[in-house]
Amino acid sequence: MKKRFLYVVSGMILASPVLHAAEVSESNFKATQDRDARMEWWREARFGMFIHWGVYADLAGVYDGEEISGGGEWIMLMGKIPKAEYKKRAAEFNPTRYDPDAWVRLAKQAGMKYIVITAKHHDGFALFDSKVTDWDVVDSTLYGRDLLKPLAEACRAHGLKLGFYYSHAQDWYHPGGGAARGGHWDPAQEGDMDEYLREIAAPQVKELLTEYGDVAVLWWDFPHEMTRERTEILSPLTQLQPGIIMNDRLGKGSLSGFDTAEQRVPGTGYPYDWEACMTMNKTWGYKGYDDQWKSTGMLLEHLIDIASKGGNYLLNVGPTGAGLIPEESVVRLKEIGEWMQVYGDAVYGTTSSPFPIQEWGRCTRKVLPNGNTRLYLHVFDGQENAKIHIPILNKVQTS
Ligand code: H79
Numbered sequence: 001m002k003k004r005f006l007y008v009v010s011g012m013i014l015a016s017p018v019l020h021a022a023e024v025s026e027s028n029f030k031a032t033q034d035r036d037a038r039m040e041w042w043r044e045a046r047f048g049m050f051i052h053w054g055v056y057a058d059l060a061g062v063y064d065g066e067e068i069s070g071g072g073e074w075i076m077l078m079g080k081i082p083k084a085e086y087k088k089r090a091a092e093f094n095p096t097r098y099d100p101d102a103w104v105r106l107a108k109q110a111g112m113k114y115i116v117i118t119a120k121h122h123d124g125f126a127l128f129d130s131k132v133t134d135w136d137v138v139d140s141t142l143y144g145r146d147l148l149k150p151l152a153e154a155c156r157a158h159g160l161k162l163g164f165y166y167s168h169a170q171d172w173y174h175p176g177g178g179a180a181r182g183g184h185w186d187p188a189q190e191g192d193m194d195e196y197l198r199e200i201a202a203p204q205v206k207e208l209l210t211e212y213g214d215v216a217v218l219w220w221d222f223p224h225e226m227t228r229e230r231t232e233i234l235s236p237l238t239q240l241q242p243g244i245i246m247n248d249r250l251g252k253g254s255l256s257g258f259d260t261a262e263q264r265v266p267g268t269g270y271p272y273d274w275e276a277c278m279t280m281n282k283t284w285g286y287k288g289y290d291d292q293w294k295s296t297g298m299l300l301e302h303l304i305d306i307a308s309k310g311g312n313y314l315l316n317v318g319p320t321g322a323g324l325i326p327e328e329s330v331v332r333l334k335e336i337g338e339w340m341q342v343y344g345d346a347v348y349g350t351t352s353s354p355f356p357i358q359e360w361g362r363c364t365r366k367v368l369p370n371g372n373t374r375l376y377l378h379v380f381d382g383q384e385n386a387k388i389h390i391p392i393l394n395k396v397q398t399s
Contacts, residue, residue, distance in 0.1 A: 132200055175189060
């Protein structure tokens with residue numbers, strides 16, 4: 001791993017203001033007071049765990065002896081797997097090693113403050129006990145038990161916030177659900193999308209928002225063919241959880257949620273809340289042969305880079321069909337946790353850098369109760385006794 005240094009300076013910082021990295025809480029042009037109150041924990045958190053899990057994890061990227069390209073969670077579409085075939089595979093889904101308490105403890109150990117799990121991905125399969133379909137873990141698998149209830153309990157027990165990812169527009173199983181990239185491939189998918197939204201998506205979101213205790217985040221994905229009228233079918237449901245926040249992927253005309261950047265760190269920050277979601281290897285859903293793992297150092301640089309631009313980092317794990325988080329992910333999360341134990345202050349509750357990007361690394365900042373501003377200078381490729389230039393115009397204290 002490269003040498004990484006952290007310097008802390010504080011005082012009344014006078015830096016030349018930069019427009020691209022405005023402070024979220026000050027200049028959020030979408031802000032309302034209610035929104036600020038809801039977003040408070042999320043802005044403090046800066047770091048969360050994304051979990052992509054479902055029947056596709058059991059297929060592990062292989063169908064009919066062939067390695068299927070694309071994210072593992074896209075295997076049903078990319079492999080054009082007929083519904084009946086996919087359903088047969090679901091019947092074998094039996095994650096006997098699932099230990100939600102261990103998952104939550106791992107997230108906590110990594111320094112993550114919230115978890116977002118795929119309650120339902122594009123294959124339409126619900127990880128919870130849904131009353132409006134039998135296409136769920138209780139009715140269609142060997143395992144036969146709700147996977148989200150014990151996760152919600154573990155989150156409560158360990159003090160992490162819980163969010164649900166819900167694929168509302170694409171659904172490759174229920175008739176009428178959308179299919180991107182060329183559309184349906186099985187006649188059994190044909191149907192009316194409005195009816196699907198009313199009969200499946202809306203009641204399922206209601207189940208998620210009423211039967212699992214506090215739900216902190218609703219992570220819609222993504223607005224495929226979502227007109228204003230269709231959005232209207234789902235958007236009132238968020239009122240079922242008074243404090244809930246959501247992302248920007250529900251559909252046309254929806255309430256504004258935090259913005260999402262997928263698989264990339266934006267070049268600059270934005271003057272509103274945003275979150276970058278990224279994988280540790282190439283895939284979201286488990287693929288047995290994806291070994292393109294990013295190093296812990298790179299993941300940490302992403303975390304810092306994102307924080308320095310005022311955003312949150314939602315870092316993914318893709319557990320196996322047996323219910324285990326891959327060892328490569330576990331190792332990286334523990335190493336990130338070791339760093340966060342020492343330097344977490346330089347990430348949690350920070351806002352964006354007052355400087356344009358510096359060649360030596362990144363800067364995060366925090367306004368202290370006494371009105372001073374503290375800057376954390378993260379030097380990425382450090383050398384002992386090297387000098388770095390910081391564009392501050394006044395005297396500062398260092399510590
Ligand atoms: O859940 C993860 C993705 O599956 C989901 N969003 C994240 C959080 C997502 N859905 N759609 N998209 C992302 C955008 C479309 C990606 C695609 Fe592809 C590019 C679909 C087809 C080409 C990548 C390559 C996925 C399948 C093949």
